[in-house]
Every structure is written in C-alpha cells, then in structure tokens.
Amino acid sequence: MVGETLRNLLMIAWLLPLCGFAIEIFGGFWGSRKSRLAAWIAVGCIATGFVCSASALLIWGRQNEWVVLDKAGHGHDEAGHSEGENHAAPGHEGTAPHAEEHKEEPAKAQEEKHGSVAGSGSYLLTSMEEAKADQTAKQTVFSGTIYRLATFGGLELSLDYYIDSLTLVMFTMVTFIATCIHLFAMGYMSEELTEEYVDHHAHLRNGHHLHRPGRFYRFFAFLSLFCFSMLGLVIAGNIFQVFVFWELVGICSFLLIGFYTERKSASNAANKAFIMNRVGDFGFLIGLMVIWTYFGTFRFGESHNAEGQVTQAGLFQMLARDEAGNVTKSAENGEVVIGAAEASLNPVNSRKTIPYFLLVVAGLGVFAGCIGKSAQFPLQTWLPDAMEGPTPVSALVHSATMVAAGVYLVGRFYPMFVQEVLLTIAYVGCITLFVAATIAVVATDIKKVLAYSTISQLGYMMLGLGVFGWGAGLFHLVTHAFFKSLMFLCSGSVIYGCHHEQEMPKMGGLWKKMPITAFTMLIGVIAISGLAIPGLINLSTVFAFSGFFSKDAVVATALAFVKANPAHFLLFIVPLITAGITAFYMFRLWFYTFAGKPRDMHVYDHCHEAPLIMTAPLMVLSVLAAFCAVGGEKGPLFLLITGDQPGHVAHGISATNGLTLPGHDAIHSVHGQAGLLALIAAVSGTAIAWLLYGTEKVNVAEIKRQLSGVHSFLANKWHFDDLYDAIFMRPMHIAGKFCAWFDRTVFDGILHSAAKITVFVSQWDRKFDETVVDGLVNLVGNSTWSVGNSLRTVQTGRLRQYVMFIVVGVVALFAILITSFAG
Amino acid sequence: MNPFFLLSILIFLPLLGALILLMFDERNAEAMRFWSLAVTLMTFGFSIALYFQYDPAQGMLTAEVKDWIPTWNVYYRLGVDGISLPLVVLTGLVSSLAMVASWSITKHVRGYLILFLMLETGMMGVFLSLDFFLFYVFWEVMLLPMYFLIGVWGGPRKEYAAIKFFLYTLAGSVLMLVAMLMFYFYSGAKPESFNLVALADMASKGGLLSPNMQVTAFALLFIGFAIKLPAFPVHTWLPDAHVEAPTPISMILAGVLLKMGGYGIIRIAFPLCPYGAQYFAYTMVAIGVISIIYGAFAALAQTDFKRLVAYSSVSHMGYVLLGLAIWKINEAGDTINSSYWQMGLNGAMFQMIAHGISSTGMFFMVGVVYDRVHHRDLNKFGGLMGTMPLYSGLAAGLFFAGLGLPGLCGFIGEVFVVISCWSFSPMLAILAASGVILTAGYILWAMQRVYLGAEYKGPHPEALTPSNARENAVGFILLALAIVFGVAPALLFNVMEPSVKAMAQAAEAGYKQSASQLNELQAQR
Amino acid sequence: MSASLNAYLLVGAVLFICGVVCMATKRNGIGVLMGVELVLNGANVNFVAFSKFTDLGLDGQIFSLFVIVLAAAEAAVALAIALNFYNNHLTIDVDRANKLKG
C-alpha cells in the first residue's frame, strides 16, 4: 500500500509538469504575449510536485519509522549528541521542519528494536510491499512496473519505478529547486512579456537588431517539459527508462540553450550540447546492449507477476558479490556469475555468466553516458557554451539538476560497477575537476566561471563516487545543487540588473547597488569554497556551510582510497589542490563583481537590485545552501541519501588482486585529517583571491602578462574545442563530403557508364539492325518487287487472255502431273 | 463487415474512384480533388476497420481466394496478418495525407489523381496479396503510376529521376521474377503453386528448396527488395527520385514504397528460404550498418534540403535491414538469440512504420517551404521559426521524430533494433549505435540552417506566409501519430508480435531442417 | 456410236472446249457470255451423264438444275453489266475493258 501511495505521489509530481507543458505550449498563449498565466501554471505544477514529493518523503519515512536516520545513531554513538542538536537547525531541503517532527520519537524507539537490521538496509530489496508483514515497517525500497512498452519472448521493456531514499531526496531536491527557479524566471524573463522584443545579440544583415514577439510562455513550457523529463529520469526503475529520459532531458536542454533561436551562437551551443551528449549516449547505448544481451532485463529491482511472486531478478540482484564485495566469478571459466538468486529467474538467456571485461564495458558504457550528461572530461566543452541559454536555465538545467543526472546515474547504477570502472570514474572526475577549475581561474564571463565551477564540482562528485564514496558523491550532488543554483540565480540577478552585461571586468562594486544579491552570493561562494570554523560549538564539530561537509566527505574518501592504494595518490592530491583553486576563483568572482570600485560607470549607473520575485528565491536558496548539510555525515541529509546505499559500500572491497576500496570505517578514520587539509587549501585559496582581487594591492594584469603562455592556454580552454574540431568535426564533414561524392561519382558513375555502354551497344545493335536485318528484309522485299514488276506485263487486263492463261495453266498442270506420276 | 470483402475493397476502391474521376468535368479540379480525398479517406477508414477487426491471436487471416489463372495455379488470394496490417493502415494514412498535400498540384489534375489512386491500389495490393504471382503483378502495377507521377509532375530533372527509378525497380523485380519461377518450378510443390502461405509452410518443414537453391533464391529476392528498401549500394535512385518527385509523391515514396522492400524480405524472403536468410544474415546486417552510417554521412554533406531527407531515409531504413537479420545460430542449427531476434524483427517492423510517419512528415515539411520559395538550398534558409512559427514547431517535432527522440516514434524502432543487435555481433552493434551521433548531427544541423537563425537568407522572402490550415492539419496528424506510437508502441507490437513470432519460429524450424539435409548430403559424400 | 457414258462425256467435252475457245477468242462481250453458256452446258451434260451411268443418282440432275438456274441468273447480271459497259464506253469490245491492267 505504501508503495502504491509513494508511486502515485511521485507520479503526480512527475506527470504534472507534462500536463503543464501541454497546456502551456498548446494553450494559445501566443495570442496574449503579455500574460503571465503560463508561468503561473508552470509554477503551480512544479510546486504541487514539490508538495507531493515532500509528502512522499514523509510517508516513506513514517512507514519505515525513519530507519535510515536511526542507523547513524546506532553506528556512530559518539555523534549522537551533535545530531540531536542539529535537529533544531533549519535546513534539510525544506522538508526538514516537518521531517524533524516525525523523526523524534521513532528514532528513539527504533534504537532498541531494529538497530541491527537497519544496518543492512540495502538488503531489504524486497520490493513487494505486502510481502511480509513484519518487514513492512522497515521496507525502504519500492519498485514495480508502471507501463509496459513491449514484450518479446522473455524480454520485457517497460516503464518502472524504483523508489528508495535517494529517489525521494532527488525528487524533493529537484522539485524544490525547480520551484525556486521558476519563480526567479518569472522575473528574469519578464522582458519577454511583450509583442516587440528586441534581441540585442541577434543582428540582421541591415545592421538592425532583431525584433520579435516575446516568448514568455514558450520558456515556461520548455521548463515544464524539462522538469517532467528530469523527474522521469529520477523515478526510473530500469536503465532503459533512464536512457529514455536521459535523451528527453537532452532535448529539453537543447531547446532551452537554443531558446534565443535567432542567435547563431545559441543554436550552435544547443547543437553542440546535444551532439556531445549523443556521443556519450553512444557509449550508454553500448552499455545497454551488453546489459540487455547478458542479463535480459533492464530493471533495477525484481519483477513481479500479478500474484506478487518474483518472476525475474533485477539487475541489482543478479550480480552477486562475495563477502569481500567482489563480484562472484564462476569456477569453470572465470566469468562473472549472473543471477545468483535462482537461475530460473532469468528465462531469456541461457547464459549464466558474463565475461568480466564485458561487465567493465557495460559499466564504462553507462558511465560514458554520464560523462556526456555531466560534462566530464573529455566531453566537458559543451557546458560552458550552454551558458547561451537564459540564466534560469543555466541554474536549473546546467548546474543543479540535469548535469547532476550523470552523477545520480552513477550512484543509482553503483551495484553494477566493478573496480576498474570505478577507477576510471575516479580518474575522469579527477581530471575534470582540475581542468575545469584551472579554466575557471581565467574566465571573465560571470556565467562561464560558474559553468566551469560546475564542471569542476561535478568532477568532485564523480571522484567521490569513483573512490567508493557513494554517499559522499551524492551528498555533494545535493549540496552543490543548492549552492550552485543559488549562485547561478545570483549571477542572473546581476545580469538582469546590469542589462545583460556578463563580463566581470565591466562590473565591480555592485555590493552597494544590489546588497541582497551580493550577500546571498557570498553565502554560495563560502559554501562552495568549503570554508569552515572548527570548534565553534565544541571541539569535535565544525561550523560550516553545506559545501564544506560534502567536499570534506569526498576528500576524506579520496584520502582513504589513496591510503589503501598508494599508486593512485593523484586522486587525493589533485582534488586537494583544486579545493584551493576553487576557493580562489569563486572569491575572485565575488570580489571582481561586487567588491572594489566600479570599473564601468555606465554599467554601474544603470545597475539595480532585482525585484522581490527574484530575490526571494535567492534568500530561500541561500538558507538551504548554508544549512542543508548540517551535521555533515551524521546529519539527516547524508543519512537520508545513504539510507539505501548499495550493500557492499559500507564495508568496502578488499580485493585479493587489484584495487582495494575503502569502507566506512576506513574513511571515518581519516576524516579529521582530510577535513583539515581541505580547509587549509580552501583558506589559502581564499586568501590569495583576497590578495589579488579584494585588496587590489597586487597588479593582476602584470601577473597575467608574465604568465601569458599559461593564461592563453587556459583562456583557450586547454584547446579542447580546437582539438575536437580537428579530430572529430572536420573528419566527419570530410567523411560526409566523401560519401556524398562517392554516391555522386562512383555509384552514379557506374550507373551512368553502364548506361553509356548500353547506349553504345545499342548503337551497334542499331547498325546491325539497319544493315543486316533490315538489309535482308529489304532484299526480300526488293526482289519481290522487281519480280512483280517484271511480271506486271503479264497482267494485261485482257479478259480473253486470262481465259487463255487458265486453259494453258490447266494443261500445263496436267502435263506436269502426268509426267511426274509417270516418272 | 465481412473481412474477406474488406480486403478486396481496400484494393479496388481507389481504382473505382479513379474510374469515377473520368466522369468529372475536366475544369472542375477542386471537385476532383475532394472526390479523390474522399476515396483515399474511405480507403483509410476501411483499413482502420480492418485493424479493429483483426485479432492478433488468430495469425494469418487468409481470405478471399478466387481462381484467377487456374491453369498455372494462380489464385486471387488475399490475406492479412500482423506483419502486413500495420503497413496497410500506414498506406491508407499516408495516401490520405499525401492527397491532402496534393492540393498544390495544378497541372493535369485529373491525370494526376487517377495515377495517384492507381498507385494506392498497387500498394494495397502488394501488402494484401498472398499469392506470389499476384504480389508480383501488384508490384509492377505500382511501378508504372510512380514512373509517370515522377516523370510528369516532377522537378527539373524529372525524366532522369523517373528513368532511374524505373530501371532500378525493374531490375529488382526481374530478379524477383526469377526467384518466383524458382519457387514455382523447383520447389517440389505439386501442383506447382504461388501460394505464399503454403510455400512458407513447406519451407518451414524443409521441403521447399534445397539449401543451395535457397541461397540463390534468397540472393535474388534480397537484391530485389534491397533496391526498394533501399540499401547501400543500390540506393542511388532514391535521392534523385525523392528530389525530383512532387511533394505528395515523395511522401508516398518514403512513407510506403520503401516499406515494400522490408515487407518483401520479411514476408517472402525469410519464410521461403530460411537457410538462405541465415546464410546471408551477416551480410545483411553489415549492409544495414553500412547503410546507416553511409546514409548519415551522405546526409551530413548535402546542401539540398530534400536530398538530406532522402539520405536520412537510406540511413533509417538501414535499421530495418539490421533488425531483420540479427539471427544467430550455433553449430547445431539452433537459434541462440531467439528473443533478441524477435525483438529485432519487431523493432524493424516498427521502424518501418515509424519511418513512414516521420519521413512522410519531413518530406511534407520540405514541400511546404518549397511551395513558397521554390528552392531547397539549405544555406539559403534561416529564421523560419520567426516567420512561420507553427509550421516550424511541427517540423521540429517531426524532425525530432526522425532523429530518434524518446517519446516519438523513431526512437523505439531504432533503439530496439540496436540493443538487440549485440547478441548477433558486438562490432556491428557498436557501429550501428554510432549512427545516433551522426543522425543527431545532420538533423540538428539542417534544422539550425533552416528554422533557426535571425533571418531568411534566400529569394522570395515575401512568400514565407504562415502555414495554412491544410498544411497544419497534415503536420498535426503526423506529429500526433509520432507521439502516440512513441509513447504507446504496444499499439503496434500487440498486433505484430504474434505474427512475427510465428514467422521467426517457422524460419528457425526451416533452417534446422535445411541444415540437417545439408549435413546428410555431406555425410553421403 | 452408242449412248455410253464416254459418248456423253465427249459431247460435254466438245461443248466445254467450244465454250472456252469462244470465251478466249470473241471480242464481243455478248460472245464471251455465249461461251460461258456453252461451258456450263458442257458441265451439265457431264452431270446428267454421271447421273445416269454412275452411282451419283439424283444428285447429278439436281446439280445441273442449280447450274441452269444460276446460269440464268448469271446471264441476267452479265447482260446488265454488258449493257452498262456499253452505255459507258460506247463499245462492247472486251479488250477495251482493261482498266485492271497492272
């Protein structure tokens, strides 16, 4: 029952934006360009969705008596006090006030009753809710089928749902941020509420700016469609469904980046985003193929028939892991065993094993999709270009939700990843976070800085996941969503206030003009930089904003990983350094924009604070950005996220050969060390930024001149675009041209020469016809004619002669007969 | 209504309509158009009725058997099953929509409409006939009107295109004829028969042709159908035919005619020579993959809008061939990827329908702008989103359907085919999957050049008026169908799946028989 | 000379040859017609003789009857033609009727 309720609630939250989209796009809003109704519909849909998601989270929690929060209390006794205190703190992504109330009593009650059971939460993957009455109370994962697409033999493709704590947190987070951003966008996009919008970035050939009707309603329609797709991706109960919505968010991203369709740069960026995503999806598709071929199902959880019996194991159940967390290998051929439960649950495939390398291929394939979507190295270049879209889009799609989908998917698909894949993920994340951070240092466009910062942070998440910090990576995802959407909205507010000026060198000193924006932005900057004040309350705790806790978790996991595998020491060093760089470029941004003296008086004079509808979301988000992660890894958010973490994560993997992955205890033991190092890095980054940009005592231009080689290298984004242009785009166009040429010249050439040969042959044929065949016929005709001509004299026309001829003829015949018979 | 009767009506109603057209006043073109539209709509209505009467569980619905040329055992034998039914409905739909699009034809309206309706008769006949001879006759019947429709109402190089189309298709049908006679005379069927159902039944029991003969017969049939499909390297008629044909004819060409190739393979080539099919499976998949990649690359380089769409058809139909042929066996002759093959077959069938919708729509959308500005140079468009917003929106939807976006019909066919392909050959599967990147590339690039941008760069900017109700209606219907099939593919799969499954199982059985015959032969030697 | 079959036949032959020669030599159209009559008569004599002397029976007589009747008809038409010819050409010389000359 609970499962159905949850499913229904989440489906309402999921499908409402789709209805909203339909109404907004087909509702005839092109007739009234000045109406805000479309926006209100969109806000209504997504806000209702938020309410539904939040209630779903509450119902879920009450149903299992908040078993996940209790787990921490049991596992980490010493943290009990601080957790209790943190309950009072505001935050926990908006639902917290309610959540806390319900949590108090069951949390205590459970401590005695179910403590040990809850520890292995992920083994409770018994998704049929009424299966066993006594387990109902503790059940945390619900899965089932919504809608069947097609069935072929034993293969079935369907839309499923898979609801666990991660799903619920993501739902609540996405709907909440989306609501805020919708509201913000109503202000930001209000310029579109006109019949005659002047696009200053689109130039006509006659030198004028483009005038067009406003497209307010269309923007919100696309936003609604995006929300639908994103939520569909989160609720997805199978990897195919993820892929479906993966593509859908891709197209929404395309539509939103290219919202200013008239701008060449915008449509180029949209195309680039979509095509680079497709490159990732190509890998995703390969992963899907492997999974489909060897496992015969895409579902995460088990499938059930109408009676509630398990008919087929889900992917997560099929891959068996031994005590150490390694995948089980068959004794016969060394391949990985599929379907540990019952073999009969996999009716499609006679195969019982999958080669290990294919498991790696599947994992890397799926991860390739994540690389594309989350703009990881080497497909990171589309995200900065995607800033061509309106700023709310950047906030929602390209920082908080869609790009995080890749991270979400890695987290969701975690049980299927083997060590090699995880290591790849870690290294990809590591490279990405460093490359993006270095580029951010030299970027001057306010949105571009944030974009590179997003890429870098996504790299952190990937790194966290890659080094077996499942909770850390996803924790960072959620906190990052809050502070990054906050910062993007702040930048939107700045851009709006400065009349679409995005270049930071033209800003400066805006602190006085837009205090709310500057203050909320500062909160975001502190959060992302990971600044903290240790020991403010007592020695064992730190006072910090959300970013510190999550980044701390990632860095700690990385440290634990490096300790276990010293060969991969870069995985700790690079993020540590980058933590400093992050603090540097973020504070650079803030100082550049808000502090100091105005650099462009024209911009400064016309600058103004945004209206309330835009600043209110900023304030709400800033509160959350600051406090959502309260309590760190013992706080409610982290515990909620990790409530249903994959079973093998907690203990780590101690491999006999290959990588050893750290468990919770290992991570916990290095936590303080890592936190201290990260804090030092962040503080030094902040300090340098303050020195360079805050105090204006150091000549930045001089530094830039001295390091011009490095600077131009970074400003050109490590030449990735040029590289891709050279090694992919041009060859592709050349190949295209070649194919077209081949078609035109070779195939058609063959055809035409065949035709020519035919014509040639037919000409000879004609000559033959005319001379030989016709000649023969003519010969016969001519000779007949001449014979006739010579005989015509016989035809005298004289009756009497004819009679004579007859007689003579008869006589002659007779004579011939006689002579012949006689002979 | 009696379903038996319905099948004949579907075939001959358009012909009857064409005859009645002769009674109209030549000057009253409007009345003739409305009449033809009514006829095509009626035909479509009957096909819908057939859809609702058809029960997927009953398998092949053989109906309407009449003597035709009894001396040669040729029968007028019609029937429908889950494989042909969707294509029949698609034919009805595309014909109706193309007829709506035919309002732009003003030259020799009567002749055009008569040929159009004859064409519909031919198409319906091909999909409904169960007698090989009858099939062949309808195949040819459809060829001639098409030749004239391209050759008379086409663009500047219409004669060239029409001849090219004609010769290619004729070459294909000659090969088909040879194969047909092989089945007739060498099949061991007594009395000699053209009955496709009976022949398929024999083949599944291993009694039709010897394995070596099957290889020959399949090769002949396959080349014939591949030309129609069209598959690399016999696809070059398609761009020319498409570019020169008038818009409605392009719609029919892409929407229905190309499907005949796929239909022929699944209806005739596979069931009648399972051994040959298996023998050529890898070749077919490889050709499919090459078509996908090659078509996409060629599309990428086009500057002619219609040519781009035409090459996209080559690419998309490659998925059909790919899905049909992913049939893998082990040494014992057992099919080891049965479910995946069925998925591929179904996916291929779905891809045919999906391509029928999206490609029809794309050609129509090209035609709409061509009617206005009379050029198709991609580099001379731009900014249509501003001047023709509704049209551009619909076009974008249809192009996305062609791109294979989830929620639209193109996705299901493409992805089903591709993900089932790994079980056949990982390398080819990967190559096929790479098609998604190229597809995105050429479609988005084309859309960018035509619809996006600040302003229109070509001649006749004043002619770019917003689309009228007729054009919008066609676009809406196609887009709606693209969404419906994208969201609820079960609508089609429920109909197709049982028939496809039966076909696949028969082919598997037939292969096993043939393979054991071959083994015995070798053992004797 | 007895009235044997051969005798009759010889009479018929003489009539026939006379008719033929008449047709071949007379330039007068009417003369040609008379030749025709003689030929027919020769045939009639043969028929009747066969009727009497062989197993032809009545058939011979009936044939000769038909011949007589048809000869009469022929004569009527031929005379009409001859008269027309005469009216048109002002002559009855059949050698002048050579328009069919090749």
Next chain:
Amino acid sequence: MSGENLLFTIFAVLTCVSAIAVVVSQTVVRMAFWLVLSLGSTSALFFLANADFVGASQLLVYVGGTLVLLVFGVMLTASGPYLKIATSPGETVLGALVALLFGFVIFACVNGVEWRSPEAAGTRAVAGNTLRPLGLSLLGSRPDHDLKDGDRLTPGYLLPFEIVSIHLLVVLIGAAYLARAKRRTVSPSVQS
C-alpha cells in the same frame, strides 16, 4: 444401232456441230442462232439420259429465257460496227491450238478413267420420270437414298434450294438496278 443410239448420235452431232459453229461464226446474231440450236439439242440429250425434268428446264430456262435475254443484249448493243468484231487470225490460230491441247487433255481423261458403274456401287440408276424424286429431294427428302436405307432421312437439297431462291431474287434486283436507264456520266476523254 438401236433407236436410242441413233437419236443420241443425231443430237450429239448436232450439239457439237452447233457449238463449233458458235465458235466460228463471225456475227453475234449467227452465234446466237447456233447457240439456240446447240442448247436445244443438248436438252434432247438430257431427255435421252432419263433426265426429263432437267431437259425441260433446259428448254424453258435456257432456250426460252436466257437466250432471249442474250438476243435482247445483242439487239441492244449491236449497232453498226460492233455487230461484227473480227478476231485476229493469230488469235484464231492460238484458239485452235489451245482447243486442240485442251481437247486432248479432256479426251485423255475421259478415256483414261475407269468410271464406276451403278451396279458396282449397288445403287439404282436413275430411270424415267424424275420429276417426283427431284421435287421431293428439293423439299428435303431423298427417295433414291432414303427408300433404300429405310429409316434414314437425309436433309436433301432444301437449304440450297432456298439459297438459290434468294439468290435469284437478289440477282433480279441487282440486274434491274444495273440495267436501269441512266445518264451517261463518263465523258469520252476518260476512256483510253
């Protein structure tokens, strides 16, 4: 020599002589006279051959009808120079030669063939009073055959009879049409 043979000889000679006279006569009127004689004596030969009805018809139709018609023709066309159109001597010689050749052929045939006698065929020779059997056979009955076979009825000559009747009617109309008086349409210049 019996009476019959005598009579036969007389009429046969008369017939032949008259026929030859027709050939050798130079004027149309004389030819007509000899023709009457020849045909008349032929009818006598018919009577001698037991074909009394045929002989009667010969007299009636030929001598009474056709020859009158011919004489009319002679009279209508026999104007001055055309009464006597001479045959060239060469043609006369040629005609004689041809006659001789042809005569040789026919005589050879007549004498060279063994004619089957009625006795050999088992049929009854026609004898006397043929009017009745002829009439019957023209009406569809063959007394000479049917009576012998007893039960078999042959169609006889009813249909030819009818056809001949129609034929005669048509000829009558045609002759009347052709011979009707009309203006001369062809100018003399057309004649070559």
